[in-house]
Amino acid sequence: MHTEPTKPKSQWLIKLFPHWVHIHIDPLEQKWITVSLAAVALFVGIITLDALFHGINPPSKVETIDSASLHLSKEFAEDNLGVQVDGQGNIIIRMVAGRYSFFPKHIDVPAETPLTFRWVSMDVLHGVHIPMTNMSTMIVPGYVAEITTSFPKPGEYPLLCNEYCGLGHNHMWSNISVIAKENWKAPLQPAATGGTSHE
Amino acid sequence: MNNAAEQKLVLSHLWVAFIAFVVACLLGEYQVLERSGLFPALDSTRVYFASVSTHGVLMAFVLTTFFIMGFGYYVAVSSLKQPLWNLPLAWASFWIALVGTVLAAIPLLTGNASVLYTFYPPIVAHAAFYIGATLLVVGSWLWCAIMLVTFGQWKKAHPGAPVPLAMFATAANALLWLWTSAGVAVEVLFQLIPLSLGWIDTIDPGLARTLFAWTLHPIVYFWLIPTYIAFYVFVPKQAGGYLFSDEMARAAFIVLVVFALPIGFHHLYMDPEQGQGWKLLHGIGTFVVALPTLVTGFTVIASLEIAGRLRGGKGLFGWILTLPWTNPMVLAVILSLLMLIFGGFGGIVNASYAMNAMVHNTAWVPGHFHLIFGGTTIIMYIAIAYYLWPLLVGKPLFSKNLALMQLWTWFIGMSILTTPWHVLGLLGQPRRISTVVYNNLLTLAWQPYEFMMILGGLVLLGSACLLIYILAKTQLAPAAETFAEEVEYATPIHAVSTLPEYLNGFKLWNKVIAVLMAISFGFPILQFFFMDTFGSSAWGY
Numbered sequence: 061m062h063t064e065p066t067k068p069k070s071q072w073l074i075k076l077f078p079h080w081v082h083i084h085i086d087p088l089e090q091k092w093i094t095v096s097l098a099a100v101a102l103f104v105g106i107i108t109l110d111a112l113f114h115g116i117n118p119p120s121k122v123e124t125i126d127s128a129s130l131h132l133s134k135e136f137a138e139d140n141l142g143v144q145v146d147g148q149g150n151i152i153i154r155m156v157a158g159r160y161s162f163f164p165k166h167i168d169v170p171a172e173t174p175l176t177f178r179w180v181s182m183d184v185l186h187g188v189h190i191p192m193t194n195m196s197t198m199i200v201p202g203y204v205a206e207i208t209t210s211f212p213k214p215g216e217y218p219l220l221c222n223e224y225c226g227l228g229h230n231h232m233w234s235n236i237s238v239i240a241k242e243n244w245k246a247p248l249q250p251a252a253t254g255g256t257s258h259e
Numbered sequence: 260m261n262n263a264a265e266q267k268l269v270l271s272h273l274w275v276a277f278i279a280f281v282v283a284c285l286l287g288e289y290q291v292l293e294r295s296g297l298f299p300a301l302d303s304t305r306v307y308f309a310s311v312s313t314h315g316v317l318m319a320f321v322l323t324t325f326f327i328m329g330f331g332y333y334v335a336v337s338s339l340k341q342p343l344w345n346l347p348l349a350w351a352s353f354w355i356a357l358v359g360t361v362l363a364a365i366p367l368l369t370g371n372a373s374v375l376y377t378f379y380p381p382i383v384a385h386a387a388f389y390i391g392a393t394l395l396v397v398g399s400w401l402w403c404a405i406m407l408v409t410f411g412q413w414k415k416a417h418p419g420a421p422v423p424l425a426m427f428a429t430a431a432n433a434l435l436w437l438w439t440s441a442g443v444a445v446e447v448l449f450q451l452i453p454l455s456l457g458w459i460d461t462i463d464p465g466l467a468r469t470l471f472a473w474t475l476h477p478i479v480y481f482w483l484i485p486t487y488i489a490f491y492v493f494v495p496k497q498a499g500g501y502l503f504s505d506e507m508a509r510a511a512f513i514v515l516v517v518f519a520l521p522i523g524f525h526h527l528y529m530d531p532e533q534g535q536g537w538k539l540l541h542g543i544g545t546f547v548v549a550l551p552t553l554v555t556g557f558t559v560i561a562s563l564e565i566a567g568r569l570r571g572g573k574g575l576f577g578w579i580l581t582l583p584w585t586n587p588m589v590l591a592v593i594l595s596l597l598m599l600i601f602g603g604f605g606g607i608v609n610a611s612y613a614m615n616a617m618v619h620n621t622a623w624v625p626g627h628f629h630l631i632f633g634g635t636t637i638i639m640y641i642a643i644a645y646y647l648w649p650l651l652v653g654k655p656l657f658s659k660n661l662a663l664m665q666l667w668t669w670f671i672g673m674s675i676l677t678t679p680w681h682v683l684g685l686l687g688q689p690r691r692i693s694t695v696v697y698n699n700l701l702t703l704a705w706q707p708y709e710f711m712m713i714l715g716g717l718v719l720l721g722s723a724c725l726l727i728y729i730l731a732k733t734q735l736a737p738a739a740e741t742f743a744e745e746v747e748y749a750t751p752i753h754a755v756s757t758l759p760e761y762l763n764g765f766k767l768w769n770k771v772i773a774v775l776m777a778i779s780f781g782f783p784i785l786q787f788f789f790m791d792t793f794g795s796s797a798w799g800y
Binding site: 083084085086088089092093096097099100103104107108110111116117118119120121122123124125126127128183184185187189191192194195196197198199200201202203204205206216218220221222223224225226227228229230231233235 | 304305308373375379380381382463464465468503504506507527528529530531532533534535538539542543546547549550553554557558561607611612613615616617619620621686687688689690691692693694695696697699701753758759762786790791792793794795796798799800
């Protein structure tokens with residue numbers, strides 16, 4: 061049985077919190093707590109450094125929008141949806157989620173290229189995930205969900221609603237084509253949106 | 260505890276809990292069958308989502324709340340060796356919670372509340388669902404009051420004496436639940452009930468989700484604490500040994516309660532209405548709350564090792580073999596810890612901030628929480644039932660062998676169910692679909708795992724029925740004349756005679772919680788009142 065007396069010299073917890081001295085912490089347990097703290101510190105450290113220095117964060121742009129009048133808004137009006145290249149050459153993809161589909165129904169995007177998705181809901185809560193990728197976000201009515209990512213491999217990917225949105229939820233899905241970078245052509249934009257043509 | 264009135268109170272709570280449990284298991288098996296698409300006759304999204312909503316409410320709210328209340332009363336009376344404060348109030352709490360459960364069950368079972376147990380506004384259910392759920396919570400608040408008053412009375416009558424560990428942890432859970440339930444209570448009272456009754460026209464789903472996240476993490480610790488109580492106060496004695504450390508147990512419960520609360524945003528990692536700094540802060544807190552579980556794992560395994568060595572176990576691992584594997588409590592703790600190791604690993608993946616994107620809302624998530632809640636947590640609820648039933652009805656357990664078989668089948672069934680569920684998540688399957696209609700090659704890889712889940716669910720359903728059979732047979736057996744067993748709480752190696760006040764009460768910790776909650780939820784909630792937000796109108800489903 062572990063009944064050896066405590067050895068305050070080797071116990072950093074007790075040194076750190078002198079008023080704890082009169083409670084009993086077994087030296088073996090102290091070692092375990094040290095190991096546990098180190099493990100937690102390692103995980104927290106990696107996550108925090110990645111977030112602060114590599115910009116690896118979940119989609120968190122707090123931006124509101126009136127979901128009831130998307131069709132009247134400039135940005136999410138029907139003819140402004142889908143893939144666009146802005147003045148700086150960034151690829152912006154505007155998508156509307158609504159029972160039970162994603163609009164536009166199909167898009168082509170280049171592989172190995174940063175893509176900024178801007179998702180909005182026209183009705184209830186939805187979620188969208190492209191399996192095997194980190195293109196995942198909740199789409200909360202009243203908010204724009206913005207996420208920037210890139211797809212390393214070309215292919216046909218399903219695009220699935222992953223949040224219960226009503227009895228037709230199973231049917232809410234579409235496909236997205238990821239095309240090799242060199243084969244992808246930027247779509248022609250209506251002049252009004254200010255998009256540039258790369259053709 | 261020999262008081263018939265209190266025994267009846269405890270048994271009533273536990274029976275409601277386990278009846279809800281077996282009904283929910285039946286629904287669960289229906290769901291895996293429906294989901295597989297093998298039986299076209301079963302296909303119905305309307306029935307499926309009514310079933311999922313009911314399954315979730317029964318397991319997460321009814322089973323847990325009634326079990327925790329009943330077990331809490333038992334711990335209070337038996338560990339403090341004093342009658343319960345205000346028995347009539349305890350019965351009032353029971354009936355309020357039961358009426359609430361029935362009131363919520365009617366719209367659930369008739370398909371008028373298929374909003375899942377996590378609510379999901381702006382979809383709205385029938386108002387009776389929210390009002391019923393509110394009554395269940397109000398009933399549980401009365402229980403919290405009874406526990407905290409009992410705790411205070413005992414401390415007053417025994418100045419300076421350490422509160423028995425079991426009661427200390429139960430009071431900690433009552434305090435935790437009061438803080439925990441405040442978030443969802445505000446959501447239901449100020450958003451969902453007014454919206455469902457048509458008193459307000461719109462709701463901000465971002466605010467609703469933030470308030471629900473307040474509740475959504477600590478609620479799992481509310482469910483887990485009875486399991487940890489059994490780990491600390493029953494297991495060491497049942498294994499034939501001693502509790503490794505009483506003080507560290509208290510410290511673990513305190514850290515659990517304090518850090519379970521300010522970390523709910525790991526449920527909102529993928530949400531657009533909260534900023535990344537807040538998510539990161541809650542994410543770090545999520546890792547901190549792993550510490551008390553790591554300490555608990557150490558203390559429990561050390562206590563088991565002492566028992567195994569006292570029973571003649573030698574060598575590095577020889578003590579494991581000499582443990583009394585045929586004691587239901589000991590078998591349950593071994594299986595529970597095994598599931599905790601795998602479930603804890605999955606939990607770390609979920610907690611890992613941006614990595615969460617790969618598994619968020621995929622089948623991985625229900626796989627994870629079935630393993631850690633249905634497995635780790637519930638198997639100890641079952642072991643507690645096997646331990647308490649003979650004490651409550653004054654008759655020996657109907658069959659120890661059947662009880663052991665039931666625990667093994669629960670573990671095996673849970674392993675068969677949750678392993679493919681995790682794999683499905685990694686293969687990209689969303690969690691809340693009733694059938695697979697995606698016209699995509701990816702879905703072909705999902706089929707075999709769906710079949711395995713049917714088998715797992717079936718084993719679990721059989722195991723749940725066996726539990727009810729054993730409990731009923733124990734209770735209905737002819738009265739035993741010679742039955743004189745008493746509850747036995749584990750003795751710590753180092754008896755505690757005095758404790759600093761911070762390890763014997765919650766005044767300080769209550770203030771710490773208030774500060775942490777103000778820091779981690781203050782701005783994220785207030786922002787909705789400063790931002791230009793747009794409400795959503797109510798939707799059916």
